[in-house]
Amino acid sequence: MSAVTDTARASSGGRRPLADRTSATPDQLGHWLRQMLLIREFEVRTMQAYQDKKIGGFCHIYIGQEAVAVGCTAAVRPEDPIVTAYRDHGHALARGMAPKYCMAEMFGRIGGCAKGKGGSMHMFDKPNNLFGGHGIVGAQTPLGTGLGFATKYIDEVIEGGSNRHVTLCFLGDGALNQGAFYEAMNLAGLFDIPVIFVVENNGYSMGTSIDRGTTMANRIIAKGEGCGIAGHELEGMDVIDVYEGMKAIADGCRAESRPAMVDIRTYRFKGHSMSDPRKYRTREEEEHWETDDPITRLRDAMIEGGMIDEDGFKALNREIKGEVRESIKWAEASPEPDLSELYTDVYVERFGPYLGTSMPQIVTDAEENR
Amino acid sequence: MSDRVIEFREALREAMSQEMRRDEKVFLLGEEVAQYDGAYKVSRGMLEEFGPRRIIDTPISESGFAGMAIGAAMMGLRPIVEFMSWSFSLVAADPILNNAPKMLYMSGGQFGCPIVFRGNDGAGGQLGSTHSWCVEGMFSNVPGLKMAIPAFPDDAKGLLASAIRDDDPVFFLESERLLAMKGHVPEGDHYVPFGKALVRKPGTDVTIISFGRPVHFCLEAAEELEKEGISCEVIDGRTIRPLDLDTIVASVKKTNSCVVVDQSWSFGSPGSEVAAQVHAACFDDLDNHVMRVHSADVPTPYASNLEQEYLPNARRIAEAVRSALYVA
Numbered sequence: 001m002s003a004v005t006d007t008a009r010a011s012s013g014g015r016r017p018l019a020d021r022t023s024a025t026p027d028q029l030g031h032w033l034r035q036m037l038l039i040r041e042f043e044v045r046t047m048q049a050y051q052d053k054k055i056g057g058f059c060h061i062y063i064g065q066e067a068v069a070v071g072c073t074a075a076v077r078p079e080d081p082i083v084t085a086y087r088d089h090g091h092a093l094a095r096g097m098a099p100k101y102c103m104a105e106m107f108g109r110i111g112g113c114a115k116g117k118g119g120s121m122h123m124f125d126k127p128n129n130l131f132g133g134h135g136i137v138g139a140q141t142p143l144g145t146g147l148g149f150a151t152k153y154i155d156e157v158i159e160g161g162s163n164r165h166v167t168l169c170f171l172g173d174g175a176l177n178q179g180a181f182y183e184a185m186n187l188a189g190l191f192d193i194p195v196i197f198v199v200e201n202n203g204y205s206m207g208t209s210i211d212r213g214t215t216m217a218n219r220i221i222a223k224g225e226g227c228g229i230a231g232h233e234l235e236g237m238d239v240i241d242v243y244e245g246m247k248a249i250a251d252g253c254r255a256e257s258r259p260a261m262v263d264i265r266t267y268r269f270k271g272h273s274m275s276d277p278r279k280y281r282t283r284e285e286e287e288h289w290e291t292d293d294p295i296t297r298l299r300d301a302m303i304e305g306g307m308i309d310e311d312g313f314k315a316l317n318r319e320i321k322g323e324v325r326e327s328i329k330w331a332e333a334s335p336e337p338d339l340s341e342l343y344t345d346v347y348v349e350r351f352g353p354y355l356g357t358s359m360p361q362i363v364t365d366a367e368e369n370r
Numbered sequence: 371m372s373d374r375v376i377e378f379r380e381a382l383r384e385a386m387s388q389e390m391r392r393d394e395k396v397f398l399l400g401e402e403v404a405q406y407d408g409a410y411k412v413s414r415g416m417l418e419e420f421g422p423r424r425i426i427d428t429p430i431s432e433s434g435f436a437g438m439a440i441g442a443a444m445m446g447l448r449p450i451v452e453f454m455s456w457s458f459s460l461v462a463a464d465p466i467l468n469n470a471p472k473m474l475y476m477s478g479g480q481f482g483c484p485i486v487f488r489g490n491d492g493a494g495g496q497l498g499s500t501h502s503w504c505v506e507g508m509f510s511n512v513p514g515l516k517m518a519i520p521a522f523p524d525d526a527k528g529l530l531a532s533a534i535r536d537d538d539p540v541f542f543l544e545s546e547r548l549l550a551m552k553g554h555v556p557e558g559d560h561y562v563p564f565g566k567a568l569v570r571k572p573g574t575d576v577t578i579i580s581f582g583r584p585v586h587f588c589l590e591a592a593e594e595l596e597k598e599g600i601s602c603e604v605i606d607g608r609t610i611r612p613l614d615l616d617t618i619v620a621s622v623k624k625t626n627s628c629v630v631v632d633q634s635w636s637f638g639s640p641g642s643e644v645a646a647q648v649h650a651a652c653f654d655d656l657d658n659h660v661m662r663v664h665s666a667d668v669p670t671p672y673a674s675n676l677e678q679e680y681l682p683n684a685r686r687i688a689e690a691v692r693s694a695l696y697v698a
Contacts, residue, residue, distance in 0.1 A: 081445065114478030124477035131444055131481065132473075139464055142434050146441020153447060157423045158394050180464065183434025190429065345479040346514050348537035351565065351612055357479040 036066040062090035064269035067294035071242025084170035086121035099327035111334030127366035138178030144169025148195030163257035174205025188259035189227040224261030236266030385530035399426035400452030437465035453489030470539040471514030488542035502670035507634030519582035523553035528562030565612035573603035580631035591687035636664040
């Protein structure tokens with residue numbers, strides 16, 4: 001077990017004063033609180049929109065895991081690639097995607113980040129270096145190795161310098177049992193690829209608890225060690241713990257051009273997807289975790305540290321509710337894709353019935369704002 | 371035509387080497403491509419020229435290294451992935467079918483996938499059923515990928531060079547049975563565009579269309595049929611996606627008869643697709659329905675005589691032509 005883990009364990013619960021726990025500035029802490037509240041509110045409204053049948057298909061809610069996406073994203077640089085699985089709204093928002101593009105994508109509208117062609121499970125944001133949103137369990141893990149391979153190749157082979165990047169590859173504990181994940185880790189270990197496999201270990205792959213599907217369930221970093229990859233364990237319900245732990249790991253991977261595997265213990269407060277009655281776990285277990293809410297934790301610590309008061313928190317909450325409301329209005333006002341969009345983006349060049357490509361608004365807006 | 375004669379495998383190597391000299395984003399990875407000089411010696415000498423950072427030996431881990439290369443392509447690199455055999459690509463089905471050809475669409479145009487997957491495809495070496503896949507039958511079904519299948523050394527170079535420069539994922543199907551074949555191949559830059567079929571032998575009585583190695587079976591059959599007074603026009607499709615229907619239709623409108631020869635199985639295949647499209651485009655021009663010659667609809671056998679009978683060989687092609695022309 002690493003030093004990082006020991007620090008995280010000791011500090012978990014946030015009982016020590018903030019200044020002792022983190023070098024983060026009050027502005028950074030305030031930003032993380034804002035991001036977690038944004039993800040929470042966004043997901044609440046996503047569930048409503050799903051129930052109103054404004055969102056179709058499969059839809060996986062991130063509530064409960066906010067500290068993971070926010071803390072991990074804060075620990076790397078904007079130019080570092082991120083790739084994740086299908087429970088991806090939180091990562092998109094934490095990476096900086098405006099909620100309107102994310103909501104419009106789920107509404108199947110042209111204003112969506114992928115012009116309504118990807119849906120809830122496939123959020124892509126090129127301006128913010130988010131490489132998806134991938135729907136097949138574990139499929140993103142070789143891609144994550146490849147993103148890390150590419151930044152290393154560009155830094156070292158093309159530019160002739162040393163490695164400057166690190167890739168975050170998120171996966172759920174369910175993906176631990178996919179063969180692709182082992183191949184991705186073996187290659188990362190073999191080729192010294194700067195990629196961090198961040199396991200968002202919420203204890204369940206759909207309805208199967210981790211001990212029913214995974215060997216070494218109490219110490220999953222053993223799987224990375226088998227590939228020569230350093231393992232770390234972090235508590236995932238406190239964004240400061242996640243940030244501090246991940247910052248040290250990411251800095252190390254970047255400097256040494258090596259992979260890492262991180263087991264972050266978290267919990268999804270909602271079901272696997274919108275259609276999950278959650279019969280496989282007890283109400284008591286859910287309540288136990290709900291008392292450990294990552295937003296409450298940071299809010300209380302910031303109040304204790306005099307960085308925000310109750311009124312300030314309420315005002316922030318109101319502001320975010322307004323922002324998410326606006327994103328829904330924007331998504332609803334965005335037209336459905338023109339039927340010609342059926343035949344764009346299949347191939348880069350135009351031929352036969354295929355119309356070439358056209359960029360979504362998320363890209364053209366970013367270029368205008370540059 | 372160039373005076374220089376080289377092997378098919380050398381033509382492939384020349385395309386890769388020339389593109390790697392031109393563009394540092396291009397690199398080659400796969401099993402035994404570097405120190406071993408390639409399982410089939412296609413990449414012989416490339417490690418010495420380009421070094422281990424660009425000619426990369428991978429473990430036997432197709433799902434992993436195919437997916438890794440796709441991730442690298444999303445970042446803008448241009449990987450060439452060698453599958454020792456396309457038969458081994460089946461364990462990488464998710465990355466090569468679910469990621470590479472769909473990434474551009476699912477990301478709404480944001481992330482393309484400029485990648486080449488290449489390797490040996492097809493039966494004929496008595497390798498038994500697991501190692502004899504003709505993946506064009508299954509994989510050509512998927513939109514978003516391109517598929518090239520050269521039958522001659524000059525096309526091997528020209529099509530592969532075009533594939534490496536292509537911004538979309540290209541499935542490049544080689545035949546181990548053709549790697550030692552020699553032919554005239556231009557030195558220097560040589561690009562064969564996708565979607566342009568070639569009339570390999572002009573004729574007047576029947577149009578025979580094929581892809582890859584069976585083009586040679588067609589030419590062999592045409593020679594035999596010539597002795598019987600039947601003039602065959604043999605078209606080498608060269609790419610399956612895009613498919614050059616114009617060249618095929620122009621020929622069928624001239625000959626009024628059509629035989630499609632495809633080494634994959636008949637059910638849902640390039641052969642059935644070409645037949646359907648020719649029927650739609652040439653309905654009033656055809657004197658008979660389009661005849662199809664495929665590999666037999668059975669797992670690939672080992673025994674030499676069974677395997678030869680299994681393939682869409684010259685005898686079976688000639689029989690189909692006679693049948694199409696109502697020659698008893």
